[in-house]
Each structure stands twice: as structure tokens, then as C-alpha cells.
Amino acid sequence: MPVRVGVVGIGFMGKTHVDIHLKNGKAQLVAFCDQDPKKAAGDWAGGGGNLGDAFGKAFDPKSLRSHKTPQDLFNDPNVDLVDICLPTYLHAKHTVDALAAGKHVLCEKPLSTDVKEAQAVVNAAKKAKGFLMVAQCMRFWPEWEWLKEAVKSKRYGKVHSAVFRRFASTPTWTWENWILQPKKSGSALFDLHIHDSDYIRYVFGEPKAVFSTGNGGKATKGGIDHIVTQYLYANKSLLVTAEGGWNADPTYGFTMRYTVVFENATADFDLGRAGKVLLLHKKGAKEAETVSCRASNGWADEIDYYLDCIASGRRPAITTPADAAESVALCQAELKSVKTRKPVAFK
Ligand SMILES: NC(=O)c1ccc[n+]([C@@H]2O[C@H](COP(=O)([O-])OP(=O)(O)OC[C@H]3O[C@@H](n4cnc5c(N)ncnc54)[C@H](O)[C@@H]3O)[C@@H](O)[C@H]2O)c1
Structure with a gap:
């Protein structure tokens, strides 16, 4: 049925x-x-x-x-x-x-x-x-599921650094332009960047603190349209950063990327590339390897x-619903860090 x-x-x-x-x-x-x-x-x-x-x-x-x-x-x-x-x-x-x-x-x-x-x-x-x-949806995106498994299994060794980037043209299509009203959407921080905040919690666990900078830029008044966050973990040698914003000009479109440096390889994802995940500098390998993932999307x-x-x-x-609420809490900690220009404790 x-x-x-x-x-x-x-x-x-x-x-x-x-x-x-x-x-x-x-x-x-x-x-x-x-x-x-x-x-x-x-x-x-x-x-x-x-x-x-x-x-x-x-x-x-x-x-x-x-x-x-x-x-x-x-x-x-x-x-x-x-x-x-x-x-x-x-x-x-x-x-x-x-x-x-x-x-x-x-x-x-x-x-x-x-x-x-x-x-x-x-x-x-x-x-x-x-x-x-x-x-x-990032928890279900094929190439992001692949990354989670690679991190958890330590197939390429430990992670040294993980950088996530998500940029978009300013969204202009929404009903009554609700998305560019920070009170209604939370602006790019809660609408766009939360994808990466949520995924980072999912893969690397809860950060001890966050340190964020951000600005309102061109899109909204009083919102955060561009943000850069460092997620601070107890393990000081793990560097995790995410940057997201929707201030780009109309012809820019949308980009979604990650670069994760493991001990023995580097994984690079680019939504706009034919081979979306490349494994580079894998020990012993002379050429980059294209990782094959199922042809689908997170939605x-x-x-x-x-x-x-x-x-x-x-x-x-x-x-879970509790996960979704925690990711909202993480974005709120990031917002506080932007406002105070100081690291903000999370967990
Ligand atoms: N997961 C993703 O990748 C992703 C991508 C885009 C948007 N979203 C999310 O999806 C949600 C919707 O965004 P959107 O871009 O589709 O917005 P939208 O403005 O394009 O669509 C909203 C629709 O809701 C209707 N609506 C508004 N109030 C209503 C009401 N009280 N009763 C019935 N209908 C009503 C509007 O007429 C409109 O058709 C947002 O929360 C956004 O963050 C998620």
C-alpha cells in the first residue's frame, strides 16, 4: 500500500x-x-x-x-x-x-x-x-554519505581538516519575498548554512564551541547573509570550517563543495563537476580517482x-527531531559568535 x-x-x-x-x-x-x-x-x-x-x-x-x-x-x-x-x-x-x-x-x-x-x-x-x-537532506546526499563512511571507517586515516562551502545567488523567487526577511527565514545562516552545520554535527559530533564571523551584505537588512564558522573540537588537531552565503550576483547560480584532508588522501566534492568526488594524493596513486556514488540526490x-x-x-x-533542534541551537550559537566576535561554547 x-x-x-x-x-x-x-x-x-x-x-x-x-x-x-x-x-x-x-x-x-x-x-x-x-x-x-x-x-x-x-x-x-x-x-x-x-x-x-x-x-x-x-x-x-x-x-x-x-x-x-x-x-x-x-x-x-x-x-x-x-x-x-x-x-x-x-x-x-x-x-x-x-x-x-x-x-x-x-x-x-x-x-x-x-x-x-x-x-x-x-x-x-x-x-x-x-x-x-x-x-x-545533506545526511542523505550520496557523496556526503560516502564522506561520512570514509570518516567513520578511517579508511584514509584520520581527518586533518574539513572545509565546506555553499554559495548562492540571492534568492528572489519566494512568496512575498519571505526568505529575505531575517525574522521569517533566519537569513542565509539558518536557511542555507544550516545544511553544513547539521552535517558537521552528524559526521564529527558536537563541537565544544564555535567561532563565527559574518555580515549582512547585500541581501537582507539585519540578517546574516554570509558566514564563516570554525567548529572547535576537543581534538585540537581537527580543523572543521564551513562558509556559506547568498550574496553572489544573479548569474552565479549555486555551488556546494567540500575538501577533506585525511592522513592518506584528500577528498574533494564539487556539485558542478561531472565526477563529483575526486580522491587526490591517495598514497601510492599517481592520478586522482573519481569516486562513484549512486546517481541520486539528497531530496x-x-x-x-x-x-x-x-x-x-x-x-x-x-x-531525528532532536537532531533538527540541535542544529538550530548550533546556528544560534554561531549567530551569537558573529554578534560578540568571540568563540561561543556549544557542548
Ligand atoms: N532542502 C533544501 O535544499 C531546500 C531548498 C529550498 C527551500 N527549502 C525550504 O523549503 C521551505 C519552502 O521554501 P520555498 O523556497 O519553497 O518557498 P516558496 O516561497 O517558493 O514557497 C512557499 C509556498 O507556500 C505557500 N504558502 C505560504 N503560506 C501558506 C499558508 N499559510 N498556507 C498554504 N500555503 C502557504 C506560498 O503560496 C508558496 O507557494 C523553506 O523552509 C526553505 O528553507 C529547502
Whole structure:
């Protein structure tokens, strides 16, 4: 029996999720909700979406039940899984309401930009019948899964340094421009850079402290549009850094990279390169080796994993609600460090 899915928020990410559900045989897309009357009527043309307009001719949004409000969708007895792709400031309330209606909930990241609010959702999820998973997609990205395994297995020896970089043009597509309002999105720190903060916790564990610098730059007023953070570990010889920002000019697009120097090899990932992961300077090897990973992406694979969890009655463990709240807390520590220009203790 496929999992019956309702998507709330048919914007950039909602359309990306719709496309994934349509292609995954474990899901049956049955309903959606969007406050925009045009979208509610089934006209989803225009706007962004990570996979472009990939619906094909066979899919007609009018074939889905269009609910007037998110709560109507939560009350729909023929929906098992509510997929929340709303603007960030609406995540916590709607996640709690959907859990209270007995649904499984996939909520886009970040869970919140406020630790207390995130913790309240974690508490609601503990009591809920449905499973909550926050879409921290880097934990599922094939080349990032490969890196995690390489670090944990010590196949190439210990890690000396790990540098993560994520840059984007200023996002301009969102509904009412919510993303460039720091109170609504947490700006690039909570929207973009949290991908790396969360992944760093996942692979290297909790840092003792963070030391960050950042600025508002061109995109928002009062937000952090560009940040550089050093994650300080008890092991002083481990250097972990992440830099992220969305101040780049419109033609820049998007880049996502890592360079990890192990004792016996260097791994370099570039989303925009044909061979995305290169292993360089591997002891004894004369040429760089291209690492082969499955041809997929973190969005499709996180949803596939979550559908499997629901089908088998297993709570998602790769990323838990508590993990999502901790990553919000880490970003908040980074924000404090930017403001104070001092290292801030974390764990
Ligand atoms: N995981 C990723 O890589 C990734 C990438 C992009 C965005 N996101 C996240 O996805 C979320 C959505 O971002 P987006 O870029 O799709 O935003 P968006 O502005 O493109 O889409 C939001 C949609 O929600 C609808 N909406 C707003 N309020 C509503 C309400 N009360 N009821 C029903 N519909 C409502 C809007 O009409 C719009 O269609 C954000 O939290 C963002 O951080 C994640």
C-alpha cells in the first residue's frame, strides 16, 4: 500500500517534493494546499523548483484534492503523510498541528529559527502517533554519505581538516519575498548554512564551541547573509570550517563543495563537476580517482528513506527531531559568535 501524501506549500521546494513523490512508487500523491488562489485551482506554472518544471504531461495538479487551509488537509482521513514545504516561520505551528491530527510529518528544514520553538516541536513529536522527520537532506546526499563512511571507517586515516562551502545567488523567487526577511527565514545562516552545520554535527559530533564571523551584505537588512564558522573540537588537531552565503550576483547560480584532508588522501566534492568526488594524493596513486556514488540526490533519497520508515513502522533514525533542534541551537550559537566576535561554547 503506498503512503498517501499531501503537500502543503507548492513553491520552490513543494514542487521539488511533488516531483519526487510522483516518481517514487512507495508514495501516492493525493492532496495539496497552497494559499495562492491560482495554485489552489491547479495552475502551478511559473516560480522555481529544483528539478525545473518536471511534471510532464501526464500529471495534472487538478487530479489532486486541493484543500483550502493546511488544517483541512491535516483533517483529510485519506492523507497519511503531510509534507510541509511552507516558509520557515510557519514550520513549527503547522508541524505540531499536523502531528496532533495523527499524521506522519515531513517538515522542510530548518525546523525553526528559535531553539525554544524547535524544542516544543520535539516534545510534541515525542507524544505523537505519527513520525516527524525534518528534511536535513545533506545526511542523505550520496557523496556526503560516502564522506561520512570514509570518516567513520578511517579508511584514509584520520581527518586533518574539513572545509565546506555553499554559495548562492540571492534568492528572489519566494512568496512575498519571505526568505529575505531575517525574522521569517533566519537569513542565509539558518536557511542555507544550516545544511553544513547539521552535517558537521552528524559526521564529527558536537563541537565544544564555535567561532563565527559574518555580515549582512547585500541581501537582507539585519540578517546574516554570509558566514564563516570554525567548529572547535576537543581534538585540537581537527580543523572543521564551513562558509556559506547568498550574496553572489544573479548569474552565479549555486555551488556546494567540500575538501577533506585525511592522513592518506584528500577528498574533494564539487556539485558542478561531472565526477563529483575526486580522491587526490591517495598514497601510492599517481592520478586522482573519481569516486562513484549512486546517481541520486539528497531530496529524493531522504523521502525514499522516510517512506520506508513509515511502511515498516520504524521511527526515522538518520535524522531525528532532536537532531533538527540541535542544529538550530548550533546556528544560534554561531549567530551569537558573529554578534560578540568571540568563540561561543556549544557542548
Ligand atoms: N532542502 C533544501 O535544499 C531546500 C531548498 C529550498 C527551500 N527549502 C525550504 O523549503 C521551505 C519552502 O521554501 P520555498 O523556497 O519553497 O518557498 P516558496 O516561497 O517558493 O514557497 C512557499 C509556498 O507556500 C505557500 N504558502 C505560504 N503560506 C501558506 C499558508 N499559510 N498556507 C498554504 N500555503 C502557504 C506560498 O503560496 C508558496 O507557494 C523553506 O523552509 C526553505 O528553507 C529547502
